[in-house]
Amino acid sequence: MAPITNEQELQKTEFRWAMIVTGAVTVLFAVIGISSFVMALHPPSHVESIDPATVSQSKEFAESNLGTSVDPDGAVTVRIIATQFAFVPRCIPVPQGKPVTIRVTSPDVIHGFLIAGTNANTMVVPGYVAEVRTVFGTAGDHLMPCHEFCGLGHSEMWALVRVVPQAQWQTDADGKARCDISR
Amino acid sequence: MSETSPLTPGPIGSDHPASDRSWRIWTSVFIAGFVLVSLVIGFVILPWRSESGVDPFTAICRALGLPGSEKIPPDPGAAKASAPASNVTWTIETNRLLSNASAAKGTALAKDTCGACHGEDGKSTDPEQFPNLAGQSQAAIFKELADFQSGDRKSDIMAPIAQALTREQMADVAAYYAAQKPDDLRAADSAVMLKVDLLAREGDPKRGIPSCDSCHGPSRSGPEDAPLLLGQSAPYIEKQIGNFGSQTRHNDVFERMRTIAHQLTPEEAHALAIYYHGMPASN
Numbered sequence: 001m002a003p004i005t006n007e008q009e010l011q012k013t014e015f016r017w018a019m020i021v022t023g024a025v026t027v028l029f030a031v032i033g034i035s036s037f038v039m040a041l042h043p044p045s046h047v048e049s050i051d052p053a054t055v056s057q058s059k060e061f062a063e064s065n066l067g068t069s070v071d072p073d074g075a076v077t078v079r080i081i082a083t084q085f086a087f088v089p090r091c092i093p094v095p096q097g098k099p100v101t102i103r104v105t106s107p108d109v110i111h112g113f114l115i116a117g118t119n120a121n122t123m124v125v126p127g128y129v130a131e132v133r134t135v136f137g138t139a140g141d142h143l144m145p146c147h148e149f150c151g152l153g154h155s156e157m158w159a160l161v162r163v164v165p166q167a168q169w170q171t172d173a174d175g176k177a178r179c180d181i182s183r
Numbered sequence: 184m185s186e187t188s189p190l191t192p193g194p195i196g197s198d199h200p201a202s203d204r205s206w207r208i209w210t211s212v213f214i215a216g217f218v219l220v221s222l223v224i225g226f227v228i229l230p231w232r233s234e235s236g237v238d239p240f241t242a243i244c245r246a247l248g249l250p251g252s253e254k255i256p257p258d259p260g261a262a263k264a265s266a267p268a269s270n271v272t273w274t275i276e277t278n279r280l281l282s283n284a285s286a287a288k289g290t291a292l293a294k295d296t297c298g299a300c301h302g303e304d305g306k307s308t309d310p311e312q313f314p315n316l317a318g319q320s321q322a323a324i325f326k327e328l329a330d331f332q333s334g335d336r337k338s339d340i341m342a343p344i345a346q347a348l349t350r351e352q353m354a355d356v357a358a359y360y361a362a363q364k365p366d367d368l369r370a371a372d373s374a375v376m377l378k379v380d381l382l383a384r385e386g387d388p389k390r391g392i393p394s395c396d397s398c399h400g401p402s403r404s405g406p407e408d409a410p411l412l413l414g415q416s417a418p419y420i421e422k423q424i425g426n427f428g429s430q431t432r433h434n435d436v437f438e439r440m441r442t443i444a445h446q447l448t449p450e451e452a453h454a455l456a457i458y459y460h461g462m463p464a465s466n
């Protein structure tokens with residue numbers, strides 16, 4: 001192709017390319033905008049404070065009260081401690097297709113909370129209770145890694161979320177559900 | 184020379200005041216409209232749509248982060264919550280107590296009481312039964328003493344001794360032993376299998392076991408009360424891992440050690456104990 005020397009032609013080409021770039025950027029922004037609007041994506045907003053130094057003495061985050069519990073009215077609440085360097089409990093069963101409220105807090109440093117394959121994702125900041133509400137659609141195991149560097153053992157800090165089909169969902173007399181694996 | 188020098192330009196748009204005004208008005212309207220639409224989407228429409236079972240007003244308050252607007256789910260389990268694993272909390276008061284402690288005041292106590300078993304200089308008279316305390320972290324000694332006192336850690340020998348102490352005395356004696364010089368040791372990495380060496384230094388991501396060193400090593404970053412392990416006798420370490428694994432010992436807050444010890448094989452526990460027993464550093 002012969003080089004374009006005509007000033008007008010040059011401007012036309014420049015304009016065309018500028019339009020293509022603008023179009024591409026517009027499409028990308030539209031995808032982000034529309035999908036976040038349609039799927040209601042936004043950071044979980046819940047401002048509730050707790051004293052990080054005495055979390056270990058609290059009733060709600062006592063050892064026996066951690067994990068999945070189903071209230072008499074059927075509401076499912078999961079309580080989790082993110083600490084250096086583990087999540088307590090390390091396996092979390094949840095019923096498939098039911099709204100679940102997850103409450104996490106940290107007694108030490110900032111941890112990350114993310115359930116792979118879902119939109120559950122938040123920071124766990126000491127001093128605050130992070131809350132995530134979600135519904136798990138498909139049965140199976142999800143990895144739940146800590147995604148905020150929290151110290152030397154950070155890379156070993158993960159838990160499992162086990163989505164159990166309604167038919168197999170079981171709780172004990174106190175409404176607690178546990179994974180049948182011992183980790 | 185004209186009245187305004189070319190270096191100090193007149194007011195912007197003074198050439199075409201009329202067109203400039205309408206430009207300003209329309210950009211202001213556009214920006215204000217954009218911000219308004221964004222606010223409505225972000226603080227009203229999205230929060231309202233994504234919150235199931237929350238009335239629109241509460242959802243909007245929550246999105247704005249107004250305190251008191253959060254819906255805290257009922258917690259029937261709290262009524263029968265288990266007792267905490269340990270009463271020791273790392274509050275400002277505890278930290279102040281430890282930093283104000285005096286090693287000098289702890290000397291007498293160490294000589295009269297602790298020294299008979301743990302050694303006046305912190306080198307135990309029988310390390311298989313009584314841990315070495317020289318150079319141990321002050322926070323760790325304080326926490327174990329407090330747990331012996333409260334009964335969160337069981338010991339027929341230590342319970343009556345700890346019960347006779349005040350919190351200040353515990354902090355003082357912990358400061359005294361923390362200041363003693365331990366033997367110059369290094370981990371016995373050549374004495375054990377390679378696998379355990381990796382476990383101690385890097386952990387096992389597959390099983391979710393953080394490295395021992397991440398909490399118990401010299402450059403640790405874990406809980407304040409985690410003790411240093413290097414220099415304890417192998418049988419003592421192995422016994423403690425066993426006690427955590429069998430839940431006999433349970434003063435580890437948030438089950439940090441119980442979940443790990445539970446997953447270690449007896450061979451791993453044995454080898455780790457030898458690793459942290461250590462060998463002379465000059466070797």
Ligand SMILES: [Cu+2]
Binds near residue numbers: 150
């Ligand atoms: Cu973490």
